[in-house]
Amino acid sequence: MDNDVIVVGAGPVGLLLAAELRLAGAQPVVLEARHGPNDEKRARGIGPLATEALRRRGLGEEIARHDAQGRADFARDHGSDNGHFAAIHKIDPALQDEPGRERTLIWQPELEKILVSYATGLGVPIRYGHRVTGLGQDEAGVTVTVTSARGELRLRSPYLAGCDGGRSTVRELVPFGFPGTPPTMTVRRAAARIEDTSALPPPGRNDRGTLFYGGGMVATFDFDDTERHRGPITAEELEASVRRISGVDVAITEVGAGLRFTDQARQASSYRLGRVLLAGDAAHVHSPSGGQGLNLGLLDAVNLGWKLAATVAGTAPAGLLDTYHHERHPVGAEVLHNTRAQSALLRPGPHSDALRDIVADLMDIPEVNRYFGRMLSGLGLRHDFPYPATHPLTGRPCPDLELTLTGGGTTRLYDLTHQGGPLMLHPAPAAQWTGFESVAVTSTGRSDLAAALIRPDGIVAWAAAPGHLDDVTRETALRTWIGAGRQRTSDG
Ligand SMILES: Cc1cc2nc3c(=O)[nH]c(=O)nc-3n(C[C@H](O)[C@H](O)[C@H](O)COP(=O)(O)OP(=O)(O)OC[C@H]3O[C@@H](n4cnc5c(N)ncnc54)[C@H](O)[C@@H]3O)c2cc1C
Structure with a gap:
């Protein structure tokens, strides 16, 4: 065996999982296909529970340093730093059950830098430029084939954690079931310029989708795109999307860095098959509406780390590792559920518009506002244990007492x-x-x-x-x- 656990993927989830494993005494290695850290600006924040998970490891000050700027940027882009449901920005931090338990607004690349330095500081080796291409498991361990600059390598470990993102190779190789719902919308956001905007409708929702433009950025929420796209966003792709939403032919120039994502919602049927486990986007994909995916994945990592380390060390009570799936799968399923509801509210047309008005009005009722706040923050989390919860805190994430x-x-x-x-x-x-x-x-x-x-x-x-x-x-x-x-x- 080369290590105790092979962690595939040095995204935020793989990095935190590896650090948690190391802290609990295991020797993980992280294999990452990319040649260095990811600078893609996906998540712009993490929820209160992931914030607390990082604070528990002494990373609170480092992440908090980014928060003031993050809040200012968020308020500039959305009119306030309220949380949102389906882009209805009404979740008021001051109204929540526990207003002190707050999210942190930090861009994902900044968070990843902090986690790289934390994990390496604990002695976790991160092998960039190592892409897992094959995987087999038997009763004693897992063997992976890895493509690297040194050619093809084989590595073996008692356990493997697939933290390799939404298109997880690990998930496909094992294979894990990944049921769910196909995309209803494709979102594109790119640094780009539209040559002549005079014929376009004003930025925002219209009866075919949502279009934003200006300030060197174009974004489309496209409900009529049936094609599957891969690779960087092109000017032609963006022009076609703008045309579907606005009915206007435009010429787009200077397409730079961009992101494309859908609201496909799928979840691994099991988070563990034998000696292979899944965490983060590898275990669940859904639309980013409400900013929940990274939060969810980081909490998978902290739930799994100590259980897997104890299993590797042979000190785990019977069944401990399986509690990872039992505890985290329902939490993921709830997030998929609410993102589907958000997609329904984002659909264009008079029916969704009417529903949005009603939901927006309901959110003015403080208890309803708290309902949405609990749902998106995950603060309603309570695990059912195989013994009675004799105290209101049992099964819940402990606040900073x-x-x-x-x-x-x-x-x-x-x-x-x-x-x-x-x-x-x-x-x-x-x-x-x-x-x-x-x-x-x-x-x-x-x-x-x-x-x-x-x-x-x-x-x-x-x-x-x-x-x-x-x-x-x-x-x-x-x-x-x-x-x-x-x-x-x-x-x-
Ligand atoms: C536009 C957008 C906005 C978002 N906003 C938010 C938000 O505000 N809040 C929030 O909580 N979440 C948000 N999310 C979701 C969040 O970005 C993801 O949930 C998060 O990146 C998941 O982290 P991960 O580590 O599981 O996967 P990833 O970040 O995808 O990392 C997976 C890693 O595995 C590597 N890899 C893949 N295949 C292999 C292989 N075969 N061998 C080795 N390495 C491999 C990849 O290179 C990658 O580095 C957003 C997502 C998008 C798209």
Whole structure:
């Protein structure tokens, strides 16, 4: 075996997964087809839960440095920094259930730079110019064929994670089922100039699609394009799209960098087949409406990393690795579901226009605004565990608690999680507890919370209100997530 885990793809998801694996003691290698980091400006931000995942690893300040500029740019482009549903920009951060838990506006290439430096700093090798072209697995491991400047290589590992994006080679080679719905729209956005705009309708929605132009940029939301396009956007392709939407023949010059994407919504039927796992866009593709894909993928990575590392080390409780699919597949399915609804609202025509008006009006009702906010931020996340949730936080991502330490002083929870292990906050940790770090606290900053076991991915595995420290689900939680590495205690 050459490494513990081969991670295919050095996009943000592969990079974070590799870092999480390394932090949990595994030796991953990342294979990336490109010859260097990706400068494609896709995502312009990540949601609150991915923001918190990065803050838990000490990357909060670095990502926050980009946020002010990101917000200013977003407000310039959309009139405010409100979140949106189907380009209805009404999700008001101030109205949300937990207004302090916010997204970060950072362009994807900037985030990738931070993750490259974080992963390499932890000792993760990233092999650029290494394209996976073949894959086979048996009972003991996975073998890949890789094309590189040194010719064709073969690498073998006990496990492999396909983080190789929406057109995943890993997904196709295994093969994983990838059911879903075909595209209803194609979106193009390119640096380009239209020679004469005088006959065009004003920028925005019209009864055939959506067209934006000006400032050296052209973007089309095209619902009548049945062709499958590959490769860079050409002037002819963009002219044809403008014509379909506006009915006007234009000449387009100076086509530069551009992006093309659709609202095809598909999800791997299983996130694990044998020793191969999928994460990020390799596991799910959908339209970028509402800016959810990268957030979703980064959370796949933090859910998978510690589970896979424990499996490789042979310390994982039975079934731990399979909880990755059970927990993350439904979350992905919900995102696909809401992006389909957004595509329906983006369709041109009087019926969608009427529905948009009604949805926009409903969003003025604060509870409805929060409903959309919870949906797009993912903050409504709650995993069902194989034991009862005896506290409202059980199964939910733990916020950054302000802790008062028994030995004196205060600290924030996320400052204790940089090493990535499981953590028990407790007023009186038992000396015999092993397999996780215990922190003695006199206060968690929440009146309803006296103790909590927090998984490496920030999910609360068990929690107790004051007066309920003997809650019996604690033992089950420890067995489920930490297992035999932990010494059983009679008093704990
Ligand atoms: C226009 C647009 C706007 C978006 N906006 C947002 C947003 O605001 N917020 C948000 O959360 N999400 C957004 N997204 C989604 C987000 O960009 C993706 O979800 C994200 O890039 C997924 O990351 P990934 O690491 O899974 O895949 P990718 O970023 O696609 O990385 C996959 C990597 O695998 C490599 N690879 C592929 N095949 C192979 C192979 N055979 N061998 C080796 N390497 C291989 C690729 O070169 C690539 O580097 C947007 C997407 C688009 C298109």
